[in-house]
Amino acid sequence: MKSIRKAVIVDGVRTPFLDSGGAYSQLMTYELGGKAIAGLVSKTGLDANRVNMVTMGTVLHEIETSNVARESMLSAGLPATIPAYTTSMAGLSASVGFANLCDMIALGRIEVGIAAGVESFSDIPIRYSQKIRRAAMKVRQDSSAKNILKNLASLRPADLKPEMPTGTDFTTRKTMGVCAEQMVRKFKVSREDCDVFTVRSHRLAIEALNRGHFEGTIIPVQVSGIKHPITLDNTPRKDSNIQKLSTMRTIFRKEGVITAAGSSRFTDGSAALLVTSLEAANDLGLQPLAEVVDYQLAAVKSLEEEMLLGPAVSIPVLLARNKLSMADIDVWELHEAFAAQVLVNIACMARSEFAGEYFNGVVPGDLPIDKLNTWGGSLSLGNPFAATGIRLLTTAARRLQVENKRYAVVSSCAGGGLGAAILLENKGGVELRR
Numbered sequence: 001m002k003s004i005r006k007a008v009i010v011d012g013v014r015t016p017f018l019d020s021g022g023a024y025s026q027l028m029t030y031e032l033g034g035k036a037i038a039g040l041v042s043k044t045g046l047d048a049n050r051v052n053m054v055t056m057g058t059v060l061h062e063i064e065t066s067n068v069a070r071e072s073m074l075s076a077g078l079p080a081t082i083p084a085y086t087t088s089m090a091g092l093s094a095s096v097g098f099a100n101l102c103d104m105i106a107l108g109r110i111e112v113g114i115a116a117g118v119e120s121f122s123d124i125p126i127r128y129s130q131k132i133r134r135a136a137m138k139v140r141q142d143s144s145a146k147n148i149l150k151n152l153a154s155l156r157p158a159d160l161k162p163e164m165p166t167g168t169d170f171t172t173r174k175t176m177g178v179c180a181e182q183m184v185r186k187f188k189v190s191r192e193d194c195d196v197f198t199v200r201s202h203r204l205a206i207e208a209l210n211r212g213h214f215e216g217t218i219i220p221v222q223v224s225g226i227k228h229p230i231t232l233d234n235t236p237r238k239d240s241n242i243q244k245l246s247t248m249r250t251i252f253r254k255e256g257v258i259t260a261a262g263s264s265r266f267t268d269g270s271a272a273l274l275v276t277s278l279e280a281a282n283d284l285g286l287q288p289l290a291e292v293v294d295y296q297l298a299a300v301k302s303l304e305e306e307m308l309l310g311p312a313v314s315i316p317v318l319l320a321r322n323k324l325s326m327a328d329i330d331v332w333e334l335h336e337a338f339a340a341q342v343l344v345n346i347a348c349m350a351r352s353e354f355a356g357e358y359f360n361g362v363v364p365g366d367l368p369i370d371k372l373n374t375w376g377g378s379l380s381l382g383n384p385f386a387a388t389g390i391r392l393l394t395t396a397a398r399r400l401q402v403e404n405k406r407y408a409v410v411s412s413c414a415g416g417g418l419g420a421a422i423l424l425e426n427k428g429g430v431e432l433r434r
Contacts, residue, residue: 205376310419
């Protein structure tokens with residue numbers, strides 16, 4: 001077996017993130033995924049023949065393209081000789097694909113990989129009732145007129161109603177918003193703090209855009225029938241303010257804290273990241289943005305009250321294993337599913353009772369909010385589920401360079417009570433490619 005090698009992030013790109021039902025509606029998911037992969041290859045000047053593996057995360061699976069990673073890379077023009085597979089772990093889908101590639105690089109299995117994520121809420125899989133599906137399969141097995149009439153007679157008008165995806169957790173039968181409100185009741189965060197955090201997310205996203213932090217990261221997307229390429233997200237709100245948010249109704253619980261503004265919206269988009277061994281990056285003449293030090297996957301104890309505590313149960317383990325403290329990390333990128341979810345995770349990591357339950361009484365400490373999501377987050381930039389994980393990694397790696405810092409932590413919660421935390425290190429400054 002070859003000696004363990006270091007995996008590095010070379011660069012990452014994404015499509016503009018758009019509210020669902022918009023300009024990407026005419027694209028199938030694999031086509032949207034292919035846009036990001038093609039953009040990454042073009043930006044880096046990478047010889048596509050050097051790619052050894054492609055992974056792509058997705059949550060909303062299109063049955064016609066069950067291995068959306070394969071279809072996306074082919075639509076991007078990559079050689080058919082490159083293997084590709086799709087990963088699915090709720091909101092961690094792209095992150096676990098990225099982790100897989102890092103492990104393959106560490107073990108010497110591959111040298112160059114592309115980790116990607118894609119989501120399209122404009123083209124969600126809608127199916128008919130189970131009775132319709134069973135009847136259709138019986139007709140497929142026996143298409144005689146007698147059997148067709150028999151199965152039609154067994155159906156009722158209500159059976160013809162399409163079944164829309166609900167986003168409800170299968171085990172608890174509750175939506176993520178309802179679960180987040182249960183976390184709020186247990187760990188206590190205020191409505192005012194949630195509104196303040198939401199406004200902060202939009203303000204920082206607008207500031208990052210104006211300062212050019214997204215230049216070279218957001219690739220233009222040409223869609224048939226639309227005259228000009230799409231070049232910008234349409235999700236950040238310049239008019240977001242406390243006065244407006246304070247008048248909004250809560251949407252999951254009357255006495256709760258979560259409003260539509262304090263929730264990440266359904267968004268279409270894709271993202272792709274080039275990860276290689278350090279040796280391969282040097283051979284290709286590419287300067288890495290960050291080294292991948294370690295990662296931690298975790299899960300909560302209670303799905304009822306801790307569903308979205310993924311960061312709080314994964315970050316402390318990651319830091320402890322690498323002998324680092326909260327204060328050692330200068331770049332934090334956490335997924336903002338809800339403003340309340342982020343605030344609860346931060347609060348839990350500073351509380352002794354939570355540490356006693358999960359970490360033998362060792363309190364991880366305070367996560368410095370001034371170092372968190374300083375280029376905006378999912379509340380403002382949108383949340384195309386699997387693509388968000390790649391956006392977080394790309395942003396963290398670029399922030400390390402722009403801010404000239406050493407360590408970054410990227411972390412996300414996910415449905416099913418799952419969580420992930422990834423540790424990146426800046427080994428030396430580079431000139432960011434636009």
